[in-house]
Structure formats: C-alpha cells, structure tokens
Amino acid sequence: MVKVAIFDYGAGNIFSLKSSLEKNEAQVDIITNLEKIKNYSGLLLPGVGNFDPAIKSLNTSKVAFQDLVKNQIPVLGICLGMEMFFEKSEEGKLGGLGILDGEVILLPNKFKIPHMGWNNLQIKKPSVLLDGVKEGSWVYFVHSYRVKPKNEEIIIADSDYGINVPAVIENQTLFGTQFHPEKSSKVGSIMIKNFLRVCKK
C-alpha cells in the first residue's frame, strides 16, 4: 500500500482529497510540517485557502520542500497548492515556494470570477498524470487566479475561459492541476490513480 501525506494549511477541505486517495487504496496521513516527509512516497498540497496564510504555514518547511523536489519525491499541487510552486502571486504579498519560475495572476475580468464549474480539458501533450484521460474531459474548476510559468513546456493541458487557462502542469515528479481532481468525478479519479502510481515507483 502506498503511503502519502496531505499538507494541512488549516484552511481547507482536506477530507474529500483524503477520501479520494483512500478510495484508490492509498494510506493517507495529514501533516502540518515536513519533518517526517521521508516516511512517505508522495506529498499533496491541497487546493483550498488563500495564498498568504497557506504560504505562511509552509514557511518553516520551505527548505525541506526544496529537498523533497530535488529527491524526486512526487508532489501533486491542487489549485492553490499548484499556485504555490511559483515565485509569487497577485493574491498575496508573500513569496511562493519558488520551485518553478513564473507567477500567478488574476483571471481577466471579461468573464465572471471565480471561474467556477465544469470545463473541458484541452490536452497538449502526453503525460503521466493524464494517462487514460480523454481529450475534452470535464473537470471541476473553482479559482480566481491562473499560473503563468516561464517555461510553457510544462503546461500539459489547458482550458478555455476566454483565455487559455493552464489546467495541468508536469515537471518531472512535480504535478499540478488548477481544477480539483478529487471533485471531478470519474475523470478525476483516474488522475489520482496515476499520481499514486508514480508514488509507488
């Protein structure tokens, strides 16, 4: 059984993600620091919260987080969790984890904000996380910001909301989704399974 950890910033629904992982036969612990991260085969940064308070809760773990990425322990960042991979966000004043170059910016206001609901995935290239996921699959978004990676090659899929919103990023063992796989019905479950498969290796 693969053992993974969910980092709790104290501001989100971790329960759904935990259930979703457990349904896919993972053993899941909730952690609030990365001291014992070596005991796990993967880490998830969940997707509910606000940038600054979430970053603050990770602050003492920044170095540990960088080590973990270096050591290729798989990480899946969901929504805010993915946004924190970058250098900074328009949502907050504090710096991000800075693992990926680029920033997080507000969605253009020609459409309603938040971008909330089911939208299609436009898959750009084959990837580990989207293995078995069909082009045009519906996934559930709820966010006000989008990521803008310096290296656009890491964008695996996007979604049309007036502009192309990066929906999935993948950089070696670092994975991110702007939508919520744990809330995206059967399609989301495929991605959770794919992530756990990487964790097993």
Next chain:
Amino acid sequence: MTLTKRVIPCLDVDNGRVVKGMHFKSIKDAGDPVLLAEKYSQEGADELVFLDITASEQQRETIKSLVQKVAQVIDIPFTVGGGVKNLQDARDILLSGADKVAINTGAVKNPEIITKLMEIFGKQCVVIAMDVKRNYEIKGDRHIFTSDSKKFWFEVYIYGGKTPTNLDAIDWAKEVERRGAGEILLTSIDMDGTKEGYDIQLIKEIVNAVNIPVVASGGCGKPKHMLDVFLQTNVDAALAASIFHYKTHSVDRVKEYLKENGVPVRL
C-alpha cells in the same frame, strides 16, 4: 467550449432527514441524505447543496458527521449551509468535507464575516445564500420593479425565510460581492415550493448586478423551468430539490433535455 451550466440538487436537511417545504413551511420528509447524495452524484449532478434548514433559527450547529458521511460517497463539489456564524463553524464544515460554505443570517448580522472567511479560505469557498421576497410597500431608496403593473422591491429575509431585514436585495448582492463572496445562492421565497418556476425577474436583476456566479433557486417544478431560467437569464446554475427527490425526473435526463434545447451541460 467554456463553462457549462450547472444542475444542482439541493438537500434541505432537518434532524438528519431530507425534507422539502412550501414557502419555507409545511415540511415533508423526502429521504435519507446519504443515499440521495450518492444517487445524484452517480446520475451526473454537477454539484450538491446541503442546507441544515433548522440550524440558524434553533441556534444549532450543522450536523458535521452527516456532512462527512455524505462527502464520503460523492466525488463532486458540495456546498453546506445552515447556522454558520463564525470562522470556526466554517472551518468545521470545510474540514468535514464541504467545498463551500453558504451563509445567510450570519452574514446579514455580521457582514465582516464574509471578508474574514475570504481572507482565510479563499473567496471560492464563500457562498452567500440570499432568501428574497417581493415587498409591495414602496420605500424611497429601493430598487423598484414592476410586474403586472404592480410596483415592488426585492427584500432580503433571514432565519429560514421568516424575518424580513429591510435590506434591498440588489444592494446586498453588490455588497457581498465587494466584501469577498465567491457565489450567490439566490432563493425566491415567493416561488419556493410552488413548482411554478423560478422568479426570472429576480434572477435577472441579481445576475446583472454582480460579476460573481449566481445559483437560481426556488420554484422549479419541472425540467422546463430549468430551461426557462437558463435561456432567459445569464444565471450560472440552477438548483432544485423536489423534482429530483420524488423520482419524477432523474438528473441525467434533465441534463439531456437541457442539452437538446441548446443549454451547454456536462454529460
């Protein structure tokens, strides 16, 4: 393709059972919330709303364990409301498995809670539930509308639709958006339970007043009503309870019907 219109079954819960009322009164038992949630999720519901309808007036907390049980059987988003007074209530609900919290009375009495919640949890978690009724006593600074040559304004109610607040619904919608709400769950008290259709005029006015998503609620008695609200307004989602509870129409068939008639839905 862009966002689809969302179809949202609502579970009004009282003492652990799903109930359905008429004009917020005459409550009728409609089933086990866990079984209904599972059924709707499998049928392709886009989201669920779970309202502990007695929570606010009886000063009772939402039944956390029930929320947990419901959340365990579904893999779609989930809003929970009822009796959310402070940050701790909201955190409890989110940690029990909800993705959003809906607040009505708590926000009217203490509007600062909207901003506080937004700052901690993100605005996408903060849903303001507005229960609205037409008031035909015309007052000076209200937004006045006309229907069947009668003049009225839209008034916000609290405590499960029992207590008028004197608040103009258009002003309140703008205020909650400004304070950081991520969505408005808009219920017409006049239409709720009547099965005669949504209050199209109310929904149109609120949708036009704000730039956050709005969920239409109150009055849906058949799939045609849902089609009407999607075709006649720019609303993002439509909520219904009784048409789904009593097996008259399954969620997937309602969505197929919407799609056949030109509404973009997830199937």
